Amino acid sequence: MLKVFLVEDEYIIRESIKKTINWAAEGFSLVGEAGDGERAYPMILKSEPDIVITDIRMPFMDGLELARLIRVKLPQSRVIILSGHDEFDYAREAIQIGVTEYLLKPISGATLLTAIHGVAQKIRADQSRIDYRAIYEKEHAEKLQLERTDFFKNLVDGKLSMSQVLEQGQHFGMDLSAVWYQVMLFQVRGRDLAEAVRPEAAEADRQALEIEDTIMDLVAVQGHAEMYEQIGDTLCFLLMAQTREELQQTETSLIAKMKKAAEGSDKLLYFIGIGQAVSRLHEIKMAYQSASRAFSARFFSDCSGIFRDTDAGFLPESDQTELDLSRLNMDKLDRRIVYNFLAGGTVTDVPDFVRNYLTGLGRDNLNSLLLRQYVILDSIFAMAAFLKKQGISAAQLEQFQNQFRNFNANLTLDQAETRLCQCFDNALALRDSQSQQQYGRLIEQAKGYIDTHYACEDISLSTVAASVHFSPNHFSSIFGQQTGLSFIEYLTQVRMAKARELLYCTKLKSAEIAFQVGYRDPHYFCYVFKKTHNLTPMEFRSQRGAKAAVTGGTDACG
Incomplete structure (x- = not known):
């Protein structure tokens, strides 16, 4: 009125x-x-x-x-x-x-x-006109965010040529021409991933989302840095500069902002992985791999920390075959390290994690056949315990353990490393399969929310994401992976299905149907309906009536 x-x-x-x-x-x-x-x-x-x-x-x-x-x-x-x-x-x-x-x-x-x-x-x-513009901008922003994430994934995977990087970067409003590049990874999570099912975990997740949102806002005005959110609640930053000094200043400033946002909660830990600087666009892949190596150290830490890639690698080989207990760091055999990795790591993290895991035990000590056997078997038992806790079926667990039941006890150190990587790969595959089912349940929950609230004018990606305790960016990525549709596309499908039902089963006018399916403006409703059906609502209703008259049948309403 x-x-x-x-x-x-x-x-x-x-x-x-x-x-x-x-x-x-x-x-x-x-x-x-x-x-x-x-x-x-x-x-x-x-x-x-x-x-x-x-x-x-x-x-x-x-x-x-x-x-x-x-x-x-x-x-x-x-x-x-x-x-x-x-x-x-x-x-x-x-x-x-x-x-x-x-x-x-x-x-x-x-x-x-x-x-x-x-x-x-x-x-x-x-x-x-204002509403059309607002709706268009909302749809365009969501689509652009998904495209931007795909661009960054391809960039750090080295799948783009220099011309593609510059051209696509310009499309997203990013000037990626620089002399120096560096990648930083950031994650904030609960103190013990292995115990993430505890009631207080929900509060920790809420705080983590708030911190991520704060950091995103800070980076938006940072300058010399671009960011995207990876699956797994990891933020990836690409730093750019014309000089090493400028790159160092950007790094220092960004770290200070991250720490300020993340510190202060006794429920959370934060981790920052910093890769080596590179001087060419096509080396950004190397910069990302460097940051990932450094970032893998978070699985061995029980406190917040900043990790840098020093390319230290393994310690030199030794002919020593006896176990030197005085040089063995027993803390590195803590199963929580394995649990935390299985809870938060990815397949791409496996080689760096295993290498760091074994290096932490002492390369010389691992020349002992006895310790190699113990490490592999204990890791397998830890994986089985973790998978059982995640709800993996008994049959799947037995199949997982059978793969390694009769492994060659006389594996060399390199063979043991390869075998351990295979163990973790298989365990993560089972975890991800279970996670997909869990994601599937969350997406079904989100769909249920949409099906209930599709008629609300203020329904948005943010409100639906909040209903399942996800950040909008993370939810958008998961929703797209699970459904093959963007949030707006799915919401439109739901609204159009309800509109068809009302056109079939009622004598309501188009304007009335528009309001009932969530469109404040009847003209915009007609525009969307025609765009998706190649017919106006009234043409659709008339066509339906004509078909019913010809066949002498009844419509879906009986």
């Missing part, structure tokens, strides 16, 4: 206008009145009417001066001038101010009402 404010210094005329028109029945709300512009102006600012009807000649402040002030403070409000002066200068000034209608007195209630409805139609048309 549009709001109307009336300004008229002649009391009789003002009362006549108020009583002649049945405001509520005509779809309007008369929110205020005043006898002059000076008294009206503060009241108008407070009530923010859609339409102001004002006399042109009034004491203290006339209608034209009032219209000027309204134009500045409330540009969305429309002004109708009532004037007893049929003079060109008045009309010209009113046009210059932006007055919507200029009506000459005396004027009948019917004529005034027609003018008000005309102005209301213009307001609704303007609002429709």
Whole structure:
């Protein structure tokens, strides 16, 4: 219902206008009145009417001066001038101010009402254009975010040529031409991934999402850095600079912002992996691999930390075959290291994790056949325990363990490393299979939320993501992977299916159906319907009726 404010210094005329028109029945709300512009102006600012009807000649402040002030403070409000002066200068000034209608007195209630409805139609048309733009921008932003994530994945995987990188980067508003590049990885998570099923884990997840959102906002204004969110709640940053000094400054600034955002919660740990700097676009893949190597150290840490890739590699080989317990770090045999990796690692992390895991035990010690056998068997038992906790079936667990039941006990160190990598690969495959089922359940939950709330105007990617405790970016990626559709595409499908049902089964008008399926603007509903069906709603209904008449059958409603 549009709001109307009336300004008229002649009391009789003002009362006549108020009583002649049945405001509520005509779809309007008369929110205020005043006898002059000076008294009206503060009241108008407070009530923010859609339409102001004002006399042109009034004491203290006339209608034209009032219209000027309204134009500045409330540009969305429309002004109708009532004037007893049929003079060109008045009309010209009113046009210059932006007055919507200029009506000459005396004027009948019917004529005034027609003018008000005309102005209301213009307001609704303007609002429709604004709504179209907002909806388009929301859909475009979601699509652009998915495309941007795919671009970054291809960039760090080395799948793009230099020209493709620069061209696609420009498409996303990124200038990727620089002298130096560096990759940083960031993750914030609960203190013990292996115990992530505890009740307090939900609160930790909520805090982690808040921290990620804060860091995203900070990076948006950082400069010399681009970011995307990977599956697994890891944020990936590409730092760019013209000099090493500038790169170092960007790194220092970004780390400080991350630490400030992440520190302060006793439920969370944060990890930052920093790769080596490279000087060519095609070396960004190497920079990413370098950062990933450093980042794999997080699985061995029980406190927050910053890890850098030093390319230290393995310690030199030794002919020693006896186990030196004095040089064996027993903390590195803690099964929680394996649990935490299985809970938060990926297949691409396996080689670096296994290498660091074995190096931490001491290369010389691993020349002992006894320790090699123990490490492999203990890791397999730890994997089995983790998988059982994740809900893997007994049959799958038995199959997993059988793969390694009769492994060659005389494996060399290199063969043992390869074998251990295979163990972790298989364990992660089972975990991911189970996770996909869990993601599937979450997506079904999200679909249920959409099916229940599709008619709400304010339903959005953010509200649906929040309903399943995901960040919007993470949810968007998972939803796309699970359904093959973007959130907007799926929401539109649901709304269109309900619209078809209403067209089939009711005699509701298109405008009524639009409101029932979540579209405030009937024109936009018709646009979307025609875009998805190549028919207008009425053409669709007529076609359905014609088919039913020809076949003599009934429709889906019986």
